[in-house]
Amino acid sequence: MTDREKSDMNEIHDLRTFLEELRSSGELAEIAKEVDPVHEIGSVIATLEQKHGPAASFVNVKGYAGKTVVGGLLSNHRKIAIALGCAQAEVTDRMEHVLTHPIAPVEIEKAPCQEVVLTGDQVDLTALPIPTHAPEDGGPFITAGVTVGRDPENGVQNLSFQRMHIKGKNRMGIMINEWRHMRGFLDKAEAAGKPLPVAVAIGVDPVLMIAAGCRYDGDEAELAGGLRGKPVETVKCVTCDIRVPAWSEYVIEGEILPGVREDEGPLAEFTGHYGLLWKSPVFAVKAITHRKDAVWQTLNGGSFEHINLGNVLPREPLIRNFARYVSKNVTGVHIPPYGSGFMAVVQMKKKNEGEPKNVAMAAMISYVNIKNVVVVDTDVDIYNPADVLWAISNRVNPREDIFHVPNSQGHELDPCSDETGVQTKMGIDATLKANRQKLKKAVYPTVDLGEYLKGGATT
Numbered sequence: 001m002t003d004r005e006k007s008d009m010n011e012i013h014d015l016r017t018f019l020e021e022l023r024s025s026g027e028l029a030e031i032a033k034e035v036d037p038v039h040e041i042g043s044v045i046a047t048l049e050q051k052h053g054p055a056a057s058f059v060n061v062k063g064y065a066g067k068t069v070v071g072g073l074l075s076n077h078r079k080i081a082i083a084l085g086c087a088q089a090e091v092t093d094r095m096e097h098v099l100t101h102p103i104a105p106v107e108i109e110k111a112p113c114q115e116v117v118l119t120g121d122q123v124d125l126t127a128l129p130i131p132t133h134a135p136e137d138g139g140p141f142i143t144a145g146v147t148v149g150r151d152p153e154n155g156v157q158n159l160s161f162q163r164m165h166i167k168g169k170n171r172m173g174i175m176i177n178e179w180r181h182m183r184g185f186l187d188k189a190e191a192a193g194k195p196l197p198v199a200v201a202i203g204v205d206p207v208l209m210i211a212a213g214c215r216y217d218g219d220e221a222e223l224a225g226g227l228r229g230k231p232v233e234t235v236k237c238v239t240c241d242i243r244v245p246a247w248s249e250y251v252i253e254g255e256i257l258p259g260v261r262e263d264e265g266p267l268a269e270f271t272g273h274y275g276l277l278w279k280s281p282v283f284a285v286k287a288i289t290h291r292k293d294a295v296w297q298t299l300n301g302g303s304f305e306h307i308n309l310g311n312v313l314p315r316e317p318l319i320r321n322f323a324r325y326v327s328k329n330v331t332g333v334h335i336p337p338y339g340s341g342f343m344a345v346v347q348m349k350k351k352n353e354g355e356p357k358n359v360a361m362a363a364m365i366s367y368v369n370i371k372n373v374v375v376v377d378t379d380v381d382i383y384n385p386a387d388v389l390w391a392i393s394n395r396v397n398p399r400e401d402i403f404h405v406p407n408s409q410g411h412e413l414d415p416c417s418d419e420t421g422v423q424t425k426m427g428i429d430a431t432l433k434a435n436r437q438k439l440k441k442a443v444y445p446t447v448d449l450g451e452y453l454k455g456g457a458t459t
């Protein structure tokens with residue numbers, strides 16, 4: 001055991017310490033049954049997520065004896081709170097705080113992620129237990145890897161998610177959307193006719209994944225440091241200058257080939273629909289490094305975990321700030337993962353009847369993806385879909401309480417928008433109206449069922 005491991009025994013600093021915390025909280029199911037990496041792992045992860053269940057650790061993966069795959073680690077706020085070491089109710093505050101309190105990473109010389117180094121002919125992506133997740137996905141994809149890139153001009157590093165489609169032993173398709181920092185790096189490299197060095201870290205401290213989902217003008221590893229309250233340790237790659245998280249389970253190093261585009265996809269996207277076949281850049285792999293007994297981490301495309309990382313965690317603080325700027329009476333904001341990041345629920349203690357509509361307008365322009373905004377009173381639990389639908393059913397008179405903003409800017413992958421993202425946004429004032437303020441919501445106190453179900457009854 002290293003000094004670092006001794007001093008941090010109860011603190012998360014890598015995937016393994018996070019898995020321990022999940023296990024001791026009853027949030028990690030060890031699956032001993034043999035599972036097929038083609039579709040079966042994805043289906044088990046999806047079923048566990050639908051049932052609000054634990055994350056999964058697959059220790060018997062067909063065709064990959066001795067290799068473990070974990071998935072669904074950040075599928076709900078219970079697990080996200082464990083990852084951040086805070087209460088569920090504090091998650092949004094934590095995310096807001098870190099955007100203004102980054103901590104720079106530190107470099108170390110010898111790192112666990114380079115215990116095993118494979119280069120040249122030893123490189124073989126097909127030897128890794130990479131699942132094919134959804135029934136109509138185009139093949140095995142790296143979905144939970146954190147891409148580490150470097151600006152070719154100033155050397156500033158960047159963390160983000162770019163899914164990778166396995167094409168052979170040392171070749172992957174990498175999908176890089178237009179407005180990403182990685183896209184800017186690739187544009188610069190291609191203009192100079194040079195390959196772009198890149199690395200992907202799989203199986204990392206969950207704060208690195210949460211940071212990679214944030215838009216930040218700088219190295220997102222600083223956000224991960226801020227979330228953990230101490231610097232992320234990094235190490236230099238074996239084939240290039242990129243610094244990767246030192247405690248990663250696996251690191252895949254290589255370069256994006258200039259000017260090359262190949263078919264990539266389809267994959268279940270964050271909208272919950274399959275994406276199209278894209279013409280994407282190609283990642284040529286030069287080295288695979290990993291820890292001894294390395295654990296492969298994955299996530300399902302289009303899952304709540306995907307939306308939590310990409311839409312919920314990074315954006316709730318932004319929308320809350322914007323809505324609060326418009327009204328001090330806003331008490332909470334939630335972007336429910338079931339809304340694919342296109343919906344926001346705002347809770348407020350309104351003082352005037354026009355306030356909820358102003359707040360809805362603020363929420364729908366504070367982030368381009370937000371299309372539908374529901375504003376509720378403080379007696380509605382914004383984290384409970386049934387409560388939100390109850391408010392819409394009981395407190396909305398559609399003619400007065402719903403408004404539309406035609407031809408506004410949304411996300412181009414929203415199935416209701418045109419190919420440039422132009423669409424109609426909708427605000428719903430689901431607060432109890434002034435003429436009905438005497439009505440009071442009936443709330444039964446909840447009881448500890450353990451006290452009542454002794455003697456064999458089950459829930």
Ligand SMILES: Cc1cc2nc3c(=O)[nH]c(=O)nc-3n(C[C@H](O)[C@H](O)[C@H](O)COP(=O)(O)O)c2cc1C
Pocket residue numbers: 143158159160161162163164175176177178179180181182212213214215216299305306307309310311
């Ligand atoms: C699970 C997950 C998968 C994602 N897949 C991709 C992808 O394949 N390509 C892409 O360009 N963005 C993808 N994204 C979005 C970006 O990674 C994300 O917006 C990131 O914050 C962009 O970082 P940047 O601001 O440094 O460019 C994904 C996000 C998540 C959470």
Ligand SMILES: [Mn+2]
Pocket residue numbers: 158159160181214215216217218220
């Ligand atoms: Mn960035």
